[in-house]
Amino acid sequence: MPITDYHANYYAHELSKRCSSDSIEKFAGTLMDAQVDLNPHQVEAALFAFKSPLSNGAILADEVGLGKTIEAGLVLSQKWAEGKRRMMIIVPASLRKQWSQELSDKFFLPSRILEAKSYKDAIKSGNSSPFLHSEILICSYPFAARHAEELMLVAWDLVVLDEAHRLRNVYKTQNKTARALRTALTNVPKVLLTATPLQNSLMELYGLVSFIDEYAFGDEKSFKQQYSRISSDVQFKSLKNRLKPLCHRTLRRQVLEYVKYTNRQPITQEFWPSQEEQDLYDMVSDYLQRPELCALPNAQRKLMTLVMRKLLASSTFAIAGALDSLVSKLYRQIRENQKLVQKLESIEEDFELLEEYEDEYGVEDEQEPLTEDDIAAMEKEIDDLTVFRDLAVSISENAKGLALIEALQAGFTKAKDLGAERKAIIFTESRRTQNYLVDLLSKKGYGDKLVLFNGSNNDEQSKQIYRSWVETYRDGDRVTGSRTSDMRAALVDYFKNDAEIMIATEAAAEGINLQFCSLLVNYDLPWNPQRIEQRIGRCHRYGQKYDVVVINFLNKANAADQRVYELLDEKFNLFNGVFGASDEVLGAIESGIDFENRIVEIYQTCREPQQIDLQFEALQVELDEQINEAMDSTRQKLLENFDAEVHDKLKFNLEESKGYLDKYGQLLWKLSQHGLKNYADFSLSGDGYNRFRLKQLPKGATSSIPLGLYEIGKGLEDTHIYRVGHPLAQYLIGHVVSQTLVTAQLAFDYSNSLQKSYSLEPLIGQRGDLALYKLIINGADSEDHLVFVGHTETGEALSQEQMQRLFSLEAQIEQREIPTQDFDEVYQSRKTELLGDVEGRYAELFEQEMDKLDNWADDKRKALKGNLKDYDGQIKDLKKLIRGSKNLPEKLAHQRRSQKLEKKRDEAWREYDQQAKEIETRKDGLLDSIESKLKMDVQDQRLFSIKWKLV
Numbered sequence: 001m002p003i004t005d006y007h008a009n010y011y012a013h014e015l016s017k018r019c020s021s022d023s024i025e026k027f028a029g030t031l032m033d034a035q036v037d038l039n040p041h042q043v044e045a046a047l048f049a050f051k052s053p054l055s056n057g058a059i060l061a062d063e064v065g066l067g068k069t070i071e072a073g074l075v076l077s078q079k080w081a082e083g084k085r086r087m088m089i090i091v092p093a094s095l096r097k098q099w100s101q102e103l104s105d106k107f108f109l110p111s112r113i114l115e116a117k118s119y120k121d122a123i124k125s126g127n128s129s130p131f132l133h134s135e136i137l138i139c140s141y142p143f144a145a146r147h148a149e150e151l152m153l154v155a156w157d158l159v160v161l162d163e164a165h166r167l168r169n170v171y172k173t174q175n176k177t178a179r180a181l182r183t184a185l186t187n188v189p190k191v192l193l194t195a196t197p198l199q200n201s202l203m204e205l206y207g208l209v210s211f212i213d214e215y216a217f218g219d220e221k222s223f224k225q226q227y228s229r230i231s232s233d234v235q236f237k238s239l240k241n242r243l244k245p246l247c248h249r250t251l252r253r254q255v256l257e258y259v260k261y262t263n264r265q266p267i268t269q270e271f272w273p274s275q276e277e278q279d280l281y282d283m284v285s286d287y288l289q290r291p292e293l294c295a296l297p298n299a300q301r302k303l304m305t306l307v308m309r310k311l312l313a314s315s316t317f318a319i320a321g322a323l324d325s326l327v328s329k330l331y332r333q334i335r336e337n338q339k340l341v342q343k344l345e346s347i348e349e350d351f352e353l354l355e356e357y358e359d360e361y362g363v364e365d366e367q368e369p370l371t372e373d374d375i376a377a378m379e380k381e382i383d384d385l386t387v388f389r390d391l392a393v394s395i396s397e398n399a400k401g402l403a404l405i406e407a408l409q410a411g412f413t414k415a416k417d418l419g420a421e422r423k424a425i426i427f428t429e430s431r432r433t434q435n436y437l438v439d440l441l442s443k444k445g446y447g448d449k450l451v452l453f454n455g456s457n458n459d460e461q462s463k464q465i466y467r468s469w470v471e472t473y474r475d476g477d478r479v480t481g482s483r484t485s486d487m488r489a490a491l492v493d494y495f496k497n498d499a500e501i502m503i504a505t506e507a508a509a510e511g512i513n514l515q516f517c518s519l520l521v522n523y524d525l526p527w528n529p530q531r532i533e534q535r536i537g538r539c540h541r542y543g544q545k546y547d548v549v550v551i552n553f554l555n556k557a558n559a560a561d562q563r564v565y566e567l568l569d570e571k572f573n574l575f576n577g578v579f580g581a582s583d584e585v586l587g588a589i590e591s592g593i594d595f596e597n598r599i600v601e602i603y604q605t606c607r608e609p610q611q612i613d614l615q616f617e618a619l620q621v622e623l624d625e626q627i628n629e630a631m632d633s634t635r636q637k638l639l640e641n642f643d644a645e646v647h648d649k650l651k652f653n654l655e656e657s658k659g660y661l662d663k664y665g666q667l668l669w670k671l672s673q674h675g676l677k678n679y680a681d682f683s684l685s686g687d688g689y690n691r692f693r694l695k696q697l698p699k700g701a702t703s704s705i706p707l708g709l710y711e712i713g714k715g716l717e718d719t720h721i722y723r724v725g726h727p728l729a730q731y732l733i734g735h736v737v738s739q740t741l742v743t744a745q746l747a748f749d750y751s752n753s754l755q756k757s758y759s760l761e762p763l764i765g766q767r768g769d770l771a772l773y774k775l776i777i778n779g780a781d782s783e784d785h786l787v788f789v790g791h792t793e794t795g796e797a798l799s800q801e802q803m804q805r806l807f808s809l810e811a812q813i814e815q816r817e818i819p820t821q822d823f824d825e826v827y828q829s830r831k832t833e834l835l836g837d838v839e840g841r842y843a844e845l846f847e848q849e850m851d852k853l854d855n856w857a858d859d860k861r862k863a864l865k866g867n868l869k870d871y872d873g874q875i876k877d878l879k880k881l882i883r884g885s886k887n888l889p890e891k892l893a894h895q896r897r898s899q900k901l902e903k904k905r906d907e908a909w910r911e912y913d914q915q916a917k918e919i920e921t922r923k924d925g926l927l928d929s930i931e932s933k934l935k936m937d938v939q940d941q942r943l944f945s946i947k948w949k950l951v
Contacts, residue, residue: 003674003810005741006944010772010786010807011671012736013943015664015724017774017784018082020841021050028664029724030077034070035106037543039259041250042067046074048248049191053780054849057190057212059164061197061249066259068193069102072160075191076136077107081725084157085134090181091162093140098534099162100138101512104485108725111136115143129153141166145177148184156188164192167211168204171220182211197247202227202239209246215852216246218859225862242855245848262518263547264540264576265418266569267410270554271403276395277316278557283388284312284319289604294333294378295326295385306600307351310429313561314524315400318430320392322347327385330378337370350431352455352505400553401440404523407551408501411519420546423495423517425502427535429524437503437523449500453491453508466490475708488512506531508538515543521551527564527599559609563616564599567623665690665712668724675732684709691719694728701731741944745815748806748950759802760809763950768792769821770803771945775831777838779936780845787830789823790948806948820945827940835938842936853927861916871905 003011019026027043036042041062049058049071060071076087089099089111096113103109112118112135122130131137131147131154144151161167161181170178190212198205206223209216217223227239252259273281287293288305296304311318325346348354370378404426412422428434431454441450452459457466466483469490473479479486495502496516502508506526517539526532540548552569555561569576602615669690673682681693690712697705710722723729750757750764770790777783788803878898885891 002677003670004744004746004813005674005736005739006744006746006813006946007807007811008671008674008736009739009741009943011667012733013772013774013784013786015667015671016733016737017786018782020783020838021053021781022047022841026050027074027078029081030074032664032668033081033108033723033725034074034077035108035721036067036070036073039067039070039255041255042071042074045071045248045250046078049075050078052245052845052848054845055189055213055245056187057192057246059192059194059197059208059212059247061194061247063195063250063252066250066252066255068195069099069162070106072162072191072193073103073107073109076103076158076160077109077725079158080107080109080136086132086155086157087159088131088137088139088144088151088156089160089162090139090141090144092166092530093142095162095534096138096140097507101485101488103136108721108723109136110134111138113137114139119143119147141177141181144184145180148180151181151184156185158189158191159185160191160193162193164194164208164211165196165204167192168194168197168207170207170211171203172207178207178211186214197249202230205243205247209243212246213852215856216242218856218863222859222863226859242852245852262540262544264536265414265547265549266576267407267414267549267551268554268565269403269407269410269551270556271399272556273399274395274397276391277399280316280319280388280391280395281312281558283391284308284323285603287384287388289607292377294374294381295330302597302600305604306596307347307354309600309603310524311347311351313555314428314430315398315433315436316392316395317398317432317436318350320389321350321432323385323389323392327382327389330382330385333370334375334378338368351429352431352507353429398436400523400555401436403553404437404440404521405444407521407553411521411549411551414549415519415546418518418546418549420518421516422500424500424519424521425495425504425508425514425517425539426521426523427504427506427508429506429526431505433524434503434505441501441503446501451491451495451499451502453488453495453502453504453512455505455507457487457491462487462491465494469493475706512538513541513543514538515541515545518544518546519549519551523553525552525565525568527568527596529568529595532568559612560603560606560616563612567616567620664724668722668729669712671736672722672729672732675736680710689713690722698731698735700735702727705731742817743820743945743947744813745818745947745949746811747814748809748811748948750809750950753809755808757805757808759799760805760950763792763798763802765950766792766794767947767949768798769823769945769947770798770806771820771823771827772943773823773827773831774941774943775834776939776941777835777936778939780842781838783838785834786943787827787834789826789830791821806950809950818947820947823945824942827942831940835936838936850927857920864916868905868909871901875901875905 015029019028024043024047027046031038031043045060045062045068049060051058060068062068062071072089076089079087091099093115096115100111100113103111112133114130114133114137119130129150131150167175167178167181169175170182173179192208192212194208197208203220203224206217206220206227227235230236230239252261288308293301296308308319308322311322328346408424411424415422415424426437428437434452434454438450438452441447451465452462457463466487470479470486478489491502492512492514495514502514502517520536520539522532522535526535536548536550552565554565598619602612602619606612606615672680672692676682676692676694676698679694679696679698681695684691684693691709692711693709694705694707697703697707705728706720709719710728711719712722720726724733750760768791770788773787773789775785775787777785788798788800790798790803792798875898878901882891882895882898
């Protein structure tokens with residue numbers, strides 16, 4: 001006996017209702033949709049971000065490795081489910097693709113990366129407002145800051161800022177990027193993600209908090225007066241209480257019950273370059289150290305020096321191509337008689353990060369005619385570059401390449417000892433080096449075990465892998481239609497199932513998960529610690545079963561290379577232990593590119609080992625100053641909770657979340673069986689699988705909904721992943737919700753139910769009436785409540801649980817359009833109770849906001865009083881000097897200064913009175929704003945009423 005239209009209507013409203021911000025049920029649909037393992041600390045963080053509808057945002061500051069991206073993804077996904085479409089993510093340029101892939105793979109959210117090229121293309125195509133888009137926009141910090149005025153014109157529903165420690169010095173006038181973004185996003189709901197909200201100074205916390213809410217603290221001066229030197233528990237408690245509504249932090253040790261970690265085990269592969277390789281290195285290095293270079297004009301000198309040095313360290317094949325590009329560029333400039341600051345496309349094709357670096361450096365095009373001296377210098381430089389290039393081309397074998405064969409053997413042996421599969425990913429920063437490694441490894445017997453991964457994947461093998469993958473999954477949900485996304489998925493699948501070795505450029509460091517691989521080779525080691533951590537994080541992540549072996553290459557003939565490796569290994573701890581680099585250490589360098597520039601500076605200015613040692617020792621001192629261990633205690637007191645409290649809360653969240661997920665999954669399955677019975681085959685279900693084949697589109701459904709196999713679950717192959725947010729489910733829910741139901745008599749079948757219910761057993765053989773109402777509350781925290789009211793025929797009231805349980809049973813309709821009991825009066829009583837609960841929550845929110853505004857006003861007044869106190873102190877000191885002076889001229893001079901100060905003090909008093917009034921006026925205005933937000937618009941809807949009996 002199936003469910004009825006009344007069941008379906010209840011289920012559809014249950015699946016689509018809005019929930020209050022403090023309820024885990026709010027995320028039930030989102031959690032069901034997301035392709036992520038349920039970790040309770042992530043649910044807790046996402047709930048925290050929604051905690052107050054009056055808030056302008058939150059800082060999510062979980063330690064590294066706990067999935068802040070997932071937490072933000074849950075928030076974005078929930079906003080998307082609520083119909084919010086004006087959302088943006090601002091990230092370091094290197095993380096743009098990773099974010100886009102994570103949103104697509106884990107949350108089915110569409111996104112668009114907006115950068116200089118796509119922005120210009122949009123303008124050219126007639127879109128005058130590229131920031132107005134129906135997809136989630138992703139852009140870099142420099143790009144967002146350059147377009148700050150445009151950002152102000154968009155009514156954003158949410159902006160997420162990743163690696164938000166970049167903003168913690170926003171209170172400093174020289175931090176132009178942070179200040180531009182703070183102004184542009186003043187009244188916008190924001191989520192800041194950072195593992196290091198506090199590094200060296202409590203002023204950094206002030207900066208981050210002020211970025212979210214300018215009323216959380218008074219101003220910079222009053223914050224310094226109160227908290228710059230915290231010496232008492234009272235001060236700690238005061239500051240912690242004020243941070244509590246804004247900042248949420250979970251530690252790795254608090255979630256070890258839910259998230260298991262493996263270790264990192266390093267292998268260092270040393271090599272000595274051949275004489276020809278060393279000669280080439282010395283020639284090119286000397287060239288790059290020249291004070292003036294025609295091929296690298298000042299506008300791009302810094303950037304291209306960094307790139308050339310990376311390619312020089314990668315392979316002779318990589319630097320040969322770059323040198324040839326410079327020769328071609330100079331010939332072209334002479335031919336066209338112009339100096340050009342232009343993209344070197346052949347270098348960009350080889351070094352895929354060039355565009356990203358250009359975004360950070362802001363290189364602009366410019367043109368200038370050549371002089372005769374310019375042409376002569378260019379011709380001389382062409383001669384030199386040609387010699388370097390020809391030497392590079394003549395070197396057919398690299399010592400580092402030969403060392404790779406030995407390193408792979410050692411790595412595979414180590415992985416085997418650990419019980420891991422024979423899988424290795426080799427990272428290089430150059431496409432030409434990648435091609436060299438393919439040839440090298442093919443000659444050494446690995447030819448049929450290789451797969452490439454780079455920014456374009458235009459090689460024949462990748463194309464064939466892609467075609468086969470699309471053919472295999474053409475009827476499933478895995479094919480997105482985006483060649484870039486599908487190519488990435490196809491290559492990762494091929495690596496997992498067929499290949500042993502993936503040779504990858506930096507493109508693979510972003511947005512792919514390789515938990516099945518536990519051997520990682522840094523053939524080219526980046527100087528950016530954040531990028532290294534990102535690479536290793538592809539393998540060393542949640543879900544990895546084995547220790548991850550990390551192989552690094554070390555040029556024994558290069559003193560600077562050795563010191564860089566020591567720094568990365570010993571200072572940043574990137575290659576050892578359970579967690580890799582700590583948040584505090586990675587956060588200390590703020591910008592990985594700035595750190596790389598510091599390394600390049602050493603390579604550029606030092607020629608002797610002694611100079612190199614001195615410069616690296618100076619850099620070590622700088623890092624020691626930045627990595628301030630004295631802040632650890634303060635950080636713990638302000639940002640960490642008690643373990644037991646966190647553990648109990650997370651355990652409760654896990655159990656409650658799983659309960660809602662089970663409930664929503666069952667409701668969606670039953671609703672689909674009922675609503676799609678004429679269009680789908682449900683006979684495929686069984687053995688715990690909720691699976692069906694859609695054979696025909698329901699009437700009114702959009703033609704974009706695919707036919708084929710559907711299944712409720714996560715990570716399933718060959719099927720469309722069926723979830724609340726799927727267009728088919730959304731159509732079904734909308735269709736059922738829109739139906740009007742007449743009164744009817746339903747017979748509920750308890751006798752054939754597999755589950756026993758103690759609340760229903762007393763009702764067996766009884767009958768009565770019930771109705772289902774929907775209470776709709778629109779306000780600061782919009783929410784819906786489904787309210788059952790009913791009783792037995794003897795007048796005994798039914799509980800909410802009993803009526804909900806009735807609709808978990810199968811039933812049949814015995815009669816339609818029959819008179820039923822009027823429950824409006826009973827419903828009004830229940831409605832009053834619910835509104836009382838909501839008003840109680842609103843009252844708490846109001847109180848929190850008023851406490852914040854009171855504290856803000858007190859801070860402002862304290863700052864003003866501080867100025868008066870300063871004047872009083874100075875006047876008092878001058879009067880002492882007057883009394884102590886022995887001659888009249890001195891006394892007169894001090895008296896004049898005293899009178900000037902007294903005038904300034906009087907002016908300060910008048911200013912104090914005026915500003916004190918302005919503070920109260922501003923506070924009143926804010927109070928009015930809060931009151932208007934807390935007003936509720938309440939609507940009622942009776943969904944259906946029935947007579948019931950339980951058999």
